[in-house]
Amino acid sequence: MTPRRTQPAKPEPAAAAPRPAPLVLIVDDFADNREMYSQFLEFSGYRVAEAQNGHEALEKAFALQPDLVVMDLSLPGLDGWEATRRLKSDERTRATPVIALTGHALAGHSKGAIDAGCDAFITKPCLPERLLQEIVSMLKGRPDIPERGR
Amino acid sequence: MSPHAPLRGTARRRAKIGTSERLTLAEALLGTDDVTGCAQAALDWLGRCAQLKRGLCLVGSAESPTVLRPMATLGIRGARVRSFTLDLEAHGEPLVASTVGVGGSVFGRNGRPAPRTPLDSARLIALPLHGRRILEEYPVGLLLLASTDPDVEAQARWVAGLLGPRLGALRAAQRREDGERRILRERSLLYNIINAVTDPILLTDTEGRITVANTRAETLLSAGEDESEGRRRAIALNNMLFSSALTQRAIEGGEPWRHELLLVDPVDGSDLLFELLSTVTMDPREGTGIVSILRNVTDLRRATQEIEENYRKLRLAESDARAERDRLDLIIDSVADPILVTDSNANIVMMNAPAERLFTAEPDAGDEVRRTVQANDAHFSSFVSNLFFAPGAMRRSGAIGLVDPRTGAALPVEAISGKIVSEHGEVTAIVTILHDRTQELERDRLYEQLKRASSELEQKVREATAELTRQNELLRRSHFEIEQASAAKSQFLANMSHEFRTPLNAILGYTSMLLKGVTGELTPQQRRNLERVDSNAHHLLAIINDILDISRIEAGKMPLTVTTFDVKDLVGEVLAEAEPLISRSRLAVTTQVAAGMPPLATDRQKVKQIVINFLSNAIKFTPHGSVDVRTQYVAARNEIAIAVADTGIGVSREDRDRIFEDFRQADNSPTREYTGAGLGLAICRRLAGMLDGHIALDSEVGRGSTFTLFLPREVKRA
Numbered sequence: 001m002t003p004r005r006t007q008p009a010k011p012e013p014a015a016a017a018p019r020p021a022p023l024v025l026i027v028d029d030f031a032d033n034r035e036m037y038s039q040f041l042e043f044s045g046y047r048v049a050e051a052q053n054g055h056e057a058l059e060k061a062f063a064l065q066p067d068l069v070v071m072d073l074s075l076p077g078l079d080g081w082e083a084t085r086r087l088k089s090d091e092r093t094r095a096t097p098v099i100a101l102t103g104h105a106l107a108g109h110s111k112g113a114i115d116a117g118c119d120a121f122i123t124k125p126c127l128p129e130r131l132l133q134e135i136v137s138m139l140k141g142r143p144d145i146p147e148r149g150r
Numbered sequence: 151m152s153p154h155a156p157l158r159g160t161a162r163r164r165a166k167i168g169t170s171e172r173l174t175l176a177e178a179l180l181g182t183d184d185v186t187g188c189a190q191a192a193l194d195w196l197g198r199c200a201q202l203k204r205g206l207c208l209v210g211s212a213e214s215p216t217v218l219r220p221m222a223t224l225g226i227r228g229a230r231v232r233s234f235t236l237d238l239e240a241h242g243e244p245l246v247a248s249t250v251g252v253g254g255s256v257f258g259r260n261g262r263p264a265p266r267t268p269l270d271s272a273r274l275i276a277l278p279l280h281g282r283r284i285l286e287e288y289p290v291g292l293l294l295l296a297s298t299d300p301d302v303e304a305q306a307r308w309v310a311g312l313l314g315p316r317l318g319a320l321r322a323a324q325r326r327e328d329g330e331r332r333i334l335r336e337r338s339l340l341y342n343i344i345n346a347v348t349d350p351i352l353l354t355d356t357e358g359r360i361t362v363a364n365t366r367a368e369t370l371l372s373a374g375e376d377e378s379e380g381r382r383r384a385i386a387l388n389n390m391l392f393s394s395a396l397t398q399r400a401i402e403g404g405e406p407w408r409h410e411l412l413l414v415d416p417v418d419g420s421d422l423l424f425e426l427l428s429t430v431t432m433d434p435r436e437g438t439g440i441v442s443i444l445r446n447v448t449d450l451r452r453a454t455q456e457i458e459e460n461y462r463k464l465r466l467a468e469s470d471a472r473a474e475r476d477r478l479d480l481i482i483d484s485v486a487d488p489i490l491v492t493d494s495n496a497n498i499v500m501m502n503a504p505a506e507r508l509f510t511a512e513p514d515a516g517d518e519v520r521r522t523v524q525a526n527d528a529h530f531s532s533f534v535s536n537l538f539f540a541p542g543a544m545r546r547s548g549a550i551g552l553v554d555p556r557t558g559a560a561l562p563v564e565a566i567s568g569k570i571v572s573e574h575g576e577v578t579a580i581v582t583i584l585h586d587r588t589q590e591l592e593r594d595r596l597y598e599q600l601k602r603a604s605s606e607l608e609q610k611v612r613e614a615t616a617e618l619t620r621q622n623e624l625l626r627r628s629h630f631e632i633e634q635a636s637a638a639k640s641q642f643l644a645n646m647s648h649e650f651r652t653p654l655n656a657i658l659g660y661t662s663m664l665l666k667g668v669t670g671e672l673t674p675q676q677r678r679n680l681e682r683v684d685s686n687a688h689h690l691l692a693i694i695n696d697i698l699d700i701s702r703i704e705a706g707k708m709p710l711t712v713t714t715f716d717v718k719d720l721v722g723e724v725l726a727e728a729e730p731l732i733s734r735s736r737l738a739v740t741t742q743v744a745a746g747m748p749p750l751a752t753d754r755q756k757v758k759q760i761v762i763n764f765l766s767n768a769i770k771f772t773p774h775g776s777v778d779v780r781t782q783y784v785a786a787r788n789e790i791a792i793a794v795a796d797t798g799i800g801v802s803r804e805d806r807d808r809i810f811e812d813f814r815q816a817d818n819s820p821t822r823e824y825t826g827a828g829l830g831l832a833i834c835r836r837l838a839g840m841l842d843g844h845i846a847l848d849s850e851v852g853r854g855s856t857f858t859l860f861l862p863r864e865v866k867r868a
Contacts, residue, residue, distance in 0.1 A: 032656040103648035125655040
């Protein structure tokens with residue numbers, strides 16, 4: 001069980017926001033990458049939640065109602081495609097954008113991801129800035145996007 | 151003893167009987183030509199003049215002069231007289247003895263007993279009657295007088311002296327007369343015989359004149375007065391021919407002689423061929439003559455000719471038959487198979503040379519050969535006998551195991567026997583042909599071998615086929631395995647790429663964050679080092695991506711996404727993407743896009759990848775100068791060419807092909823000047839192939855290179 005981290009990572013960029021920063025759920029079984037993206041997104045002003053497998057991802061998504069999910073597709077147990085399908089078929093999370101992230105460059109992966117309901121597809125290696133860029137473009141139009149990530 | 155003494159004695163008594171009486175007797179005797187008459191006259195005279203009572207005159211006939219028979223009688227008669235004969239050859243007879251000499255005998259005087267006679271008298275005067283030739287052995291006759299009176303004796307002696315010569319003369323005359331009659335008879339018979347002979351017979355004298363000719367000869371050789379002219383001429387011709395033949399005969403002389411003589415038949419004018427046989431006869435009275443017999447051989451000649459012709463034909467036929475037989479013998483002998491003919495006792499009566507080799511042994515042959523020949527004979531006889539004793543069966547065939555006497559080798563033969571039957575249905579012989587089966591058996595054996603070999607071959611082929619099937623199956627499996635392996639390789643590469651990327655993602659990410667100052671400001675040294683980490687991590691990522699591309703192309707998993715686009719736009723995009731490189735290189739990079747370029751329908755991303763590769767290579771290998779990107783439409787081939795020309799180091803001729811190989815640079819040494827995995831052009835070549843295009847390189851070392859990508863305007867969709 002990963003403890004819920006809802007506190008702002010850094011106090012300094014925080015402006016007088018009328019509402020809390022968007023919550024991004026990062027799902028990845030590889031802790032280094034997961035924490036790297038978490039660290040960078042928190043550094044960029046986002047709230048971040050983490051899950052290391054599909055079941056946990058579903059649990060947290062339903063419980064926390066994140067603003068966006070970054071989903072690694074290769075997961076032990078319930079994989080990313082299935083997890084995405086379930087998110088997209090659930091009332092509570094149907095509208096939540098999902099960015100698929102995969103180390104697999106072979107054709108078929110992206111198509112499978114789109115079919116599963118992913119809103120974007122990014123191939124690793126993906127620099128943190130690139131992910132942030134994708135998140136910003138996903139959340140475009142929302143007033144609470146942190147300054148730093150734009 | 152003188153014969154005249156008794157006559158002188160009688161003369162002395164002449165006085166007692168008158169001279170006239172004697173004359174009468176002499177006249178009577180001379181006047182009678184008959185023996186019987188003379189004898190009777192003499193006896194009668196004695197009865198009359200000398201008073202003789204009984205007397206008998208015996209005379210030998212001309213035919214049998216030694217047997218005296220009663221010719222005349224005086225005072226006696228009867229059968230006893232007629233049957234009385236006196237054989238002068240019976241020398242012991244007293245009467246016969248009395249006939250020896252001229253004296254005669256007187257019985258009944260001086261105690262001399264009289265022999266028995268038909269006179270039945272004890273007194274008997276026996277006087278022989280001699281002919282003119284006193285020395286003739288036998289008397290002509292005998293006078294038997296029943297008296298011993300000397301007067302009678304004297305008168306009888308005188309009568310005997312007169313009667314004997316007269317009877318002798320008469321008998322001689324009769325004999326001569328008989329002879330002449332006989333001669334005439336014989337002569338007539340001879341003539342008849344001669345005339346009866348159909349062959350002409352002639353007797354000629356030494357002059358060639360015809361003495362005797364039979365009827366047949368006369369028709370040929372003598373002409374009558376009334377003959378026709380033609381016949382006379384024919385006869386004259388015949389005479390001439392005959393004389394000429396005889397003349398020749400006379401010249402040649404000697405032994406009996408044969409000669410062919412051609413005469414003319416006077417009757418019908420036909421030719422008659424005679425064989426003339428002539429013999430010289432020496433007759434003391436008639437002189438030398440020639441007896442000629444002409445034998446008509448016309449028919450004989452014809453017959454002879456016919457016989458000769460027949461004989462010739464016979465000889466011819468015989469010679470034909472002999473030739474036929476010789477040929478048959480030759481054929482039979484030249485037949486390689488033994489042929490035998492056996493009689494009804496199963497004895498071999500004929501065989502050809504090959505058969506002789508099996509069934510006869512040379513006289514000097516060894517025991518072994520003899521035994522073999524006997525064994526062969528026994529086998530053969532048993533076979534043939536079986537046919538003999540099989541009524542009805544005309545043929546028989548079967549195998550006999552013989553042995554070659556010369557080599558001792560087994561000789562399996564097939565015997566075929568056939569009966570030869572006479573007209574009466576009897577089996578006269580059996581002909582058998584033996585056929586050597588060695589070769590046949592050998593052939594069978596070879597055939598068996600062949601069959602076996604064939605079946606072995608078949609088996610081998612089956613095995614080979616099975617093996618092939620197995621190999622195919624293996625191959626198929628192997629192919630499947632290879633496919634699986636290939637898939638596994640692709641999977642492995644995909645996994646590896648994932649496995650590589652995941653840590654690389656962390657490296658790149660943290661490096662990037664550090665450089666972004668997420669964790670605070672860096673010293674210049676730290677930043678420089680961190681940039682090195684970042685650069686090498688990116689390079690590693692590029693290599694991984696290249697490897698992934700190649701494996702994807704090879705696995706056929708590189709998808710083609712065909713779109714239609716403008717080449718000009720693509721070139722602009724490429725230049726924009728390469729902008730960081732271009733600005734760093736400080737080279738003059740220009741583009742020349744020909745006007746009126748048609749749009750291109752192909753995989754845009756791949757074309758872009760190739761051109762970027764060209765451009766980055768050009769920048770990398772051009773220390774100074776310029777790089778020019780040109781596009782062109784080759785209407786003739788409906789191709790679009792995108793060329794990147796530089797003024798760089800160039801590629802040597804021998805390196806031109808190598809640089810398109812995987813992991814190749816022109817300088818492949820570990821100390822090479824230019825970095826890069828060397829996969830770029832290899833990937834470009836593969837990508838161009840996927841797009842049905844190709845890459846051309848024109849280069850000169852030290853002057854620069856031009857890489858040109860040729861693409862069809864429209865790629866064929868797989």
